[in-house]
Amino acid sequence: MILLENYSHELPRSELSRKRIRSGIIFVIAMIGSAFFLGFLFDLGSEPQEEYVLSDVEDFPGDHIWFNSNEPLSLYDQLSRHVVVVFFCRLSTLTDLQYFSRLEAIHEEFIEEPFAVIAVIQTEETSIDELRSIIKDWGIEFPVIIDNTGTVSSRFNVNAFPSVLVLDSRARVSARFYVGWEKADLRGIVDDLLQQLRAMRYSQIVVYRPDGGSFIPNSIHQGN
Numbered sequence: 001m002i003l004l005e006n007y008s009h010e011l012p013r014s015e016l017s018r019k020r021i022r023s024g025i026i027f028v029i030a031m032i033g034s035a036f037f038l039g040f041l042f043d044l045g046s047e048p049q050e051e052y053v054l055s056d057v058e059d060f061p062g063d064h065i066w067f068n069s070n071e072p073l074s075l076y077d078q079l080s081r082h083v084v085v086v087f088f089c090r091l092s093t094l095t096d097l098q099y100f101s102r103l104e105a106i107h108e109e110f111i112e113e114p115f116a117v118i119a120v121i122q123t124e125e126t127s128i129d130e131l132r133s134i135i136k137d138w139g140i141e142f143p144v145i146i147d148n149t150g151t152v153s154s155r156f157n158v159n160a161f162p163s164v165l166v167l168d169s170r171a172r173v174s175a176r177f178y179v180g181w182e183k184a185d186l187r188g189i190v191d192d193l194l195q196q197l198r199a200m201r202y203s204q205i206v207v208y209r210p211d212g213g214s215f216i217p218n219s220i221h222q223g224n
Helices: 002-043 094-109 128-137 151-155 186-199 218-223
Strands: 065-067 083-089 115-121 144-146 163-167 172-177
Touching (some): 094 186, 163 186
16 A cells, blocks of 8 residues: 555656656757758848959059060950969068069969969169069069059058969959968969869950060159
8 A cells, every 4th residue: 555655656756757858858849940940041041242252453553664564464454364363572581582483483384374473562662774683683574563652552452561362363352361371372272263264164365475575654764
């Protein structure tokens, strides 16, 4: 009798425990279901457009000194549908020479591709002979624009030196590097962007080739 009485006391407790377990399971299932439902609702939203993922830049100005190009270059003219690496420096340390050597190697590797390296040298020096001598002595064969007013850096939103911008074939910034950029896989990034360009299957792309000339604006000619 005592056993039956004790068992009868425990029976309601067991029933209560089962109810609590069932309630807990139902609550967990409800929470998981709500999470999936909310995730589904958010997935219904429009995906961000590429133009918001990648940032646009302005073009090179037409009234600056150019070396290794007999005319001002444009991202939307001679360099249209090209992958472009733009290197910003002040040409003030020997480390810059090492940077140019690496960029020259990349320039040579992709010489047959719609690809270009452009150097932007920020300096107040406007002596044509002095600048030409530096370009020649350093063995720079890709185009160089002299940014003696800071206009080019401003147009590309660059305020630190050195800086490297990698532009895709639509003149959008795909990658941006600052101090220590030489550790980045620049060649791999360029190769990936060129593969994307090939996938677009443009009927014809005129590959730009540096001509080794120079462009001196009339204002600079008159000043010198």
